[in-house]
Amino acid sequence: MTFNRCARRVAGIGLATVFALGAFDLALAGESHQIDGAGSSFAYPLYSAWAQPYAKQTDVKLNYQSVGSGAGQRQLAAGTVDFGASDAPWTPDVQMKEHIMQWPTAVGGVIPTIHLPGVKPGELVLSGPVLADIFMGKIAYWDDAAITGLNKGLKLPHKKIVTVHRSDGSGTTWIFTNYLSKVSPAWKEKLGFDKAVAWPGGVGGKGNEGVAAYVGRLDYSIGYNEYAYVLQNHMNYARMVNKAGKVVAPTAESFAAAAGNADWKGADRFDVVITDQPGEATWPISGATFVAVHVQPGEHAGRIRDVLKFFDWGFKQGGEAANRLDYVPMPKSVIEFIETEWHKQIKDAKGQALWPAS
Amino acid sequence: MIPSERGLLLRRRLLSGVDMLMSVLATVFAVLFLGWLLWGVVTRGVSALNLALFTESTPGAGIDGGGLANAIVGSFLMTGAGIVLAALIGILAAVWLVEMAPGGALARAIRFFNDVLLAGPSIIAGVFVYGVLVRPMGHFSGWAGAAALAVVALPVVVSTACAALELVPGSLREASAALGAPRWRTTLQVVLRASRSGILTGLLLATARIFGEAAPLLFTSLGNNFFTWNMNQPVAGLPQVLYLFATGPYDNWHQLAWAGALVSTAVVLGLLVIARLVSRHHD
Amino acid sequence: MARVLTGTAELASTPASAPAEVGDRLFGLGTGGFALLVLGLMLAILAFLFAGALPALRQFGWHFFVSSEWNPVSGEFGAASSILGTLATSLVALVVAVPVSFGVAVFLNVLCPHWLRRPVGVAVELLAGIPSVIYGIWGLFVFAPLFADRIQPALTDWFGGLPLVGGLFDGPPIGLGWGVAGFVLGVMVIPFIAAVMRDVLATVPRHLIESAYALGATHREVIWNVLVPSTRRGLAGGIILGLGRALGETMAVTFLVGNAHNVTFSLFEPGNTIASTIANEFSEASGDLHVSVLIALGFTLFAITIVVLSVANAMLRRSARKEAAA
Numbered sequence: 008m009t010f011n012r013c014a015r016r017v018a019g020i021g022l023a024t025v026f027a028l029g030a031f032d033l034a035l036a037g038e039s040h041q042i043d044g045a046g047s048s049f050a051y052p053l054y055s056a057w058a059q060p061y062a063k064q065t066d067v068k069l070n071y072q073s074v075g076s077g078a079g080q081r082q083l084a085a086g087t088v089d090f091g092a093s094d095a096p097w098t099p100d101v102q103m104k105e106h107i108m109q110w111p112t113a114v115g116g117v118i119p120t121i122h123l124p125g126v127k128p129g130e131l132v133l134s135g136p137v138l139a140d141i142f143m144g145k146i147a148y149w150d151d152a153a154i155t156g157l158n159k160g161l162k163l164p165h166k167k168i169v170t171v172h173r174s175d176g177s178g179t180t181w182i183f184t185n186y187l188s189k190v191s192p193a194w195k196e197k198l199g200f201d202k203a204v205a206w207p208g209g210v211g212g213k214g215n216e217g218v219a220a221y222v223g224r225l226d227y228s229i230g231y232n233e234y235a236y237v238l239q240n241h242m243n244y245a246r247m248v249n250k251a252g253k254v255v256a257p258t259a260e261s262f263a264a265a266a267g268n269a270d271w272k273g274a275d276r277f278d279v280v281i282t283d284q285p286g287e288a289t290w291p292i293s294g295a296t297f298v299a300v301h302v303q304p305g306e307h308a309g310r311i312r313d314v315l316k317f318f319d320w321g322f323k324q325g326g327e328a329a330n331r332l333d334y335v336p337m338p339k340s341v342i343e344f345i346e347t348e349w350h351k352q353i354k355d356a357k358g359q360a361l362w363p364a365s
Numbered sequence: 366m367i368p369s370e371r372g373l374l375l376r377r378r379l380l381s382g383v384d385m386l387m388s389v390l391a392t393v394f395a396v397l398f399l400g401w402l403l404w405g406v407v408t409r410g411v412s413a414l415n416l417a418l419f420t421e422s423t424p425g426a427g428i429d430g431g432g433l434a435n436a437i438v439g440s441f442l443m444t445g446a447g448i449v450l451a452a453l454i455g456i457l458a459a460v461w462l463v464e465m466a467p468g469g470a471l472a473r474a475i476r477f478f479n480d481v482l483l484a485g486p487s488i489i490a491g492v493f494v495y496g497v498l499v500r501p502m503g504h505f506s507g508w509a510g511a512a513a514l515a516v517v518a519l520p521v522v523v524s525t526a527c528a529a530l531e532l533v534p535g536s537l538r539e540a541s542a543a544l545g546a547p548r549w550r551t552t553l554q555v556v557l558r559a560s561r562s563g564i565l566t567g568l569l570l571a572t573a574r575i576f577g578e579a580a581p582l583l584f585t586s587l588g589n590n591f592f593t594w595n596m597n598q599p600v601a602g603l604p605q606v607l608y609l610f611a612t613g614p615y616d617n618w619h620q621l622a623w624a625g626a627l628v629s630t631a632v633v634l635g636l637l638v639i640a641r642l643v644s645r646h647h648d
Numbered sequence: 649m650a651r652v653l654t655g656t657a658e659l660a661s662t663p664a665s666a667p668a669e670v671g672d673r674l675f676g677l678g679t680g681g682f683a684l685l686v687l688g689l690m691l692a693i694l695a696f697l698f699a700g701a702l703p704a705l706r707q708f709g710w711h712f713f714v715s716s717e718w719n720p721v722s723g724e725f726g727a728a729s730s731i732l733g734t735l736a737t738s739l740v741a742l743v744v745a746v747p748v749s750f751g752v753a754v755f756l757n758v759l760c761p762h763w764l765r766r767p768v769g770v771a772v773e774l775l776a777g778i779p780s781v782i783y784g785i786w787g788l789f790v791f792a793p794l795f796a797d798r799i800q801p802a803l804t805d806w807f808g809g810l811p812l813v814g815g816l817f818d819g820p821p822i823g824l825g826w827g828v829a830g831f832v833l834g835v836m837v838i839p840f841i842a843a844v845m846r847d848v849l850a851t852v853p854r855h856l857i858e859s860a861y862a863l864g865a866t867h868r869e870v871i872w873n874v875l876v877p878s879t880r881r882g883l884a885g886g887i888i889l890g891l892g893r894a895l896g897e898t899m900a901v902t903f904l905v906g907n908a909h910n911v912t913f914s915l916f917e918p919g920n921t922i923a924s925t926i927a928n929e930f931s932e933a934s935g936d937l938h939v940s941v942l943i944a945l946g947f948t949l950f951a952i953t954i955v956v957l958s959v960a961n962a963m964l965r966r967s968a969r970k971e972a973a974a
Binding site for chain 3: 200
């Protein structure tokens, strides 16, 4: 057999396989029991970790893909997914207009990460206004009086500060810049907050990994990362002065304090940003991550019920997995409130409540 | 030989030698880079290589074990369907461009736009297919992913197939015509047969290219945490998983990412070696 | 079916009969249909991009192409830094890739022992098959640190003080920016250019080369006086293919270019490219205008490609005309 004939045969078999699979595939299409969600990359590890044991227990496969919070919001609006996920909350206006309901699922935090030779993790203390000035370039050297004033007894070098930020749009940047806008009027006026802002200088790394790589490599640099990244990569980080004037370390407890001190019930449609919350133990740069579904799903009501069941399961059984991945579960009282809102807002095709009253 | 002549010869030889040295150095540079890259992929990938990689699906975060079965199968399905589609359209279009209307204004325009498309970033293919397929259908699917990959592969197929057809000497066509064969039979049975190894090489290069593309899949096939044969559903793609895991925080993800990179590189290497063997037969 | 066809072949020694003409016409229509499908698809993509870009172009007009302002919060967008970065990184890539690719092509055609040809050829082609994500990750973790610590300081020492070009080599030693991105991009396009150049050089008739050697020409003289002049068109074609690949390459560049909307003239300052900007911001774009701006960037890239290809085609035609005249 010549090679050519052989190659042709291989190609033929490949072709036949593809078409056979296509036919097989149509046969299977009816019995799929999968629901799809997309959005926040921050939430990806958590939902994917919940999905596996849940699929084993219930035979419902929840497929969650990290396409970014902005894309998650757009896909939900376009109706290509069953639920969307975002680190920035949907505003009440958008929720009304698109007939969707959102709720928070978990809390995490953003940590200033540093590369400062001779300084141990957590030794350096920063405050919100100082952090804003550093990222605006107003504080250019590590031994600036504003920094040394917060760090009496710590010897800081006269070296230029290299700032590192996310180059891709991200919820992490949204939370970080939202916090800086709250604590620094100059920041609010010049830069504002969004998933990406017009950084006045510094280096952009793609993703948490990119920022971690640059901060790890560049001496005298400062960046910001998600909590899980800081822990898993053993990065050097700074503690923060919070709204109550206390110095706090980034821990599960200090994130939980931020979530617990936020006013969820008083807020309009869960539009709550938990940066710069009150409380002595509160980590100031905390953020919740959100999920949203259509409130009048019509023929898709069954799928939305599956989504709600999944998050109910996650709230009740997924706490351990969340902790292991360095997320902080929502406080119990908030969960009860969320499920009451499900009952009130989400209707099936007949207009009946999709979720039973608790 | 008079001395000045000998000096000139020496100078010419020396200059030539310098040029040849540069040429060797250029090759060494290219091969060294390849070796450096491969070394990185192999040393990191090999330790994570095991059977589970091919039998189990992607693990949730922080859960040990798991594999890449869903992504590997998904990539093969979408790449396979995509390349079949691109090959069907691309080769027949190339036949028309080279055999039926060579040099015509329309043919020139098509080849020009083909070159333009060749340079487009592949994410554009994904955005386009999202707009024309995913939005109207209302959901992500493996078929949409395959279509996006086909859009990326098509210009590669067209340009390589055109090149292969053009290499067929005109005398072969004339001989066939002289035997009284109509043009379509000459094309199908003589020209295509003579150029098939070149066309196949192009197809394999296109396959290698789309097998490694993540960007067109993001908004078309979306990705899937679970194993599926169902191309009407979201389907996982290997390059996408590779990117996600390589840039994620967890150690088991990093290991899987490097193992996936090794698998991906091995598949591409395999395809290229096949392409070379096929074209050797042609030589 | 096959038997029927063979039968007609035997009969077909008569001049082209009517059925054959019909067959040809059908075949032409069929394949022509696919060619039109290709054209239609391409025009559809361009039209789709243009329609998507329209809101952004309406909002900013020509200002879009010259402004370097980029502020998602205030909704001010300009493409200047991305356009500049795309051109700069592609240029650096060509500066790296063209001489190396030519060297490789010459090596494979002139110097390489026969048994080594195939392994070296496949090795170089394999560079084209490695997913671009891997180039990016490898560049970020392996190459960029090495470049920052060893190569960049040396370059700054050697060239930083020169007039005019000195500024090119200024910048913080962080191992990212147009220079590093362009360099890695150059390595990525080597196989594309080298493969075409190798094939093109191989088409030079054997007797032409042998006669040059017989006249006592050295390798150098054969290459520059025989091979290059008779293959100029093909060599340029290879370079254009590589340039096309470099203009649109996304992942590797995104990891290495530094990603700042920054108009700079230093190789070592972080910048960005059109493809990297789209990759960075598309999924997180906030608001319809931002999405439209990114699609407008994609459209701009196509426009740049069209200009580059047209210029290259015109140059090739002119050199072909010169050759014909000579």
